[in-house]
Amino acid sequence: MNPTRRTVLIAAGAAALTPALPVLSAQAAPRAAAATPPYASYWYPDSLPAGSPGPGITWRSLKSWRAADDPDLAFNAASIPLAARFTPTPANTTARSGQARVQALVSFGPTSANPSQGSATADYYALTHWAYIDELVFWGGSAGEGLILAPNAPIVDAAHRHGVPVLGNVFLPPVAYGGQLQWTRDLVQKDATGHYPLAAQLVAVAAAYGFDGWFVNAETSGGNTALGTAMLGFLKELKSLAAAKGQRVTWYDAMTVNGTVSWQGALNSQNQAFFQSADDMFVDFRWSAATLAASGTQADGLGRSRYELWAGVDVESNGSGTSVNWDAIVPTGKPHVTSIGFYRPEWTRNHLPADQRAPEDFHAADDRFWTGRSLDPSRPDASDPWRAPAVSVADRSTVTSVPFASVFNTGHGLRWYEEGAVTSEAPWNHLGLQDRLPSRRWAVRTAGERPAVSFDFTDAWRGGSSVLVAGELDQPAVVDLYATRLPIGVNTVVELTFRGESGEVNVELAVATAEPSAPGATPPYTYLAVNSVNNGVRVRSVNGWQTVTVPLTGLAGTVRALGVRLTATEGPVRWRLGGLAVRDSVTAPAAPSGARVTAANGGDLRLAWTAAPGAVRHYTLHRLLPDGTRRFLGATGQLAYFVAGQRPEQGETAARFELRAVGELYNASAAVTVTHPW
Structure with missing residues (x-):
């Protein structure tokens, strides 16, 4: 990879993005009792750089990591x-x-200082087009901070909901960016038994944190055949150990x-042995039509x-304006050559001016x-010269069991809503709260003028x-919402939560119990009245x-597609969908236990706290004030949460x-109360 593509990974640049925090000694023990913000974890393989870490940076050795000693594990798992x-x-x-397939x-x-559980801004790369992605790599690393990155929990939870595995990143930087060959040697060191201890550590981290494996990118020059042989042995052992835990390994060319x-x-021949020792390989940008075909x-x-080659x-610099020889990868009318x-x-966020990064601006670009x-x-x-993934790659869905619900929460927002009321005015992001979202955004079937359909952040039912x-x-316009495989029982119902803001519109639920007749065809919907009592x-x-x-009276079998049909009786129309649920019955979730500061x-x-028994979407934390007001503080899928700036x-x-x-x-358990004396 060209060094010019490392712009965000230069240590000085990364350090400039981090807030001023107390500097921790490289040898400091975990401070389990300190009420500090939790951050995503990062390490060096073994030896640490000379000198002292910059502000807000903690130098850690992966070789010495132990789950039992990890003070932020509960926040990051x-x-x-x-x-x-x-x-x-x-x-x-x-x-x-x-x-x-598509890798990102x-x-x-x-x-460093990458929050474990979201932060108080809506300006975030809230990836939502998971339906086209087959593997996500949590990219990053720098010589001045750390080289091995574990993805934070919100990203893994959002990806997993949509069926996408997430890989941590092992980045051994080019010498131009501070890479030291010693770090490569540290990674591939053997113990007295001839095994590779860092391979076992990587697999243990992924298992403890709940993500799906590792992307290995060795770009530090100066090695020799002995080091190449050691790296190959390391990769083989990593792949073997990872496979035993259901994890994956991708190699970078x-x-x-x-x-x-x-x-x-x-x-x-220069990299085939590494490819054969991994699940996939990322082919560097120097490819041509001829080299990809070969x-x-x-x-x-x-x-x-061949689709195990990415x-x-x-697209870092130009995003959807990037010139790509698409026919070399995904030709029209011929079998695809490799994957993408x-x-x-995240150019879709980063290229926007700072004053144009409202959520709707980001989602329009995305x-x-x-x-x-x-x-x-x-x-x-x-x-369109940009051959978007939706043009070449079929979308996927994970909506296969009842109950299923969505409030179309994208994982960030300008405020927080509960049953249509604002319970926090603070902007936020937390991808772990993201719903399973419609994969086809937005397929609209109409013989007339196509309405605009988008995620909107000025009002919400929940989230x-x-x-x-x-x-x-x-x-009339039909908006496709979800491709599903939901069994229909005698008591199965669909709930829609919506509001009209202008115009008059008749709403019908669109339900298909069979597949479309052919690719591109409209699902064979049955339309059920919604406005009628x-x-x-x-x-x-x-x-x-x-x-x-x-x-779903009169329907049987399996719901294969859900949508809404809107017919205006007076326009123009602004109509908002806040929630959708498919259920047979409603059972209140059990409460968590052992809540404590x-x-x-x-x-x-x-x-x-200790997990509530049974299925839980997430946990919410509110503060109850003496006048009876409930203030939303946050939500998370994890069993720990950090709150800052509370006062009497x-x-x-x-x-x-x-x-x-x-x-x-989205029904809540009884509340468990925690008090903290001032």
């Missing part, structure tokens, strides 16, 4: 297992299943078998899938990147966002929102916190 996926009939005639190498934040760093841009042929000859596409490896698709210029995967724009449909609606439909109104419960420093507190209010002598478990249907 993912809570959602990797969901199984299925591939519905593609939304268009060009997207294919079983061929090219994403830097969500700096190496940089180091060759003779220990030198020479990016090939191909699968060839690489695919070589993978076939090895009995491997052809690198560098996007380097730094939809353009993943869906294409048409912003409708059911009708891609063939003249921070809702789906806004706006336009003339001169003809007949046929068992029940309506509840809260804070201007209506929740309508529609029984584990550390305090003034108004900065660490809290922990209304003459109280102790702060009172309420912790609740939230179930799949």
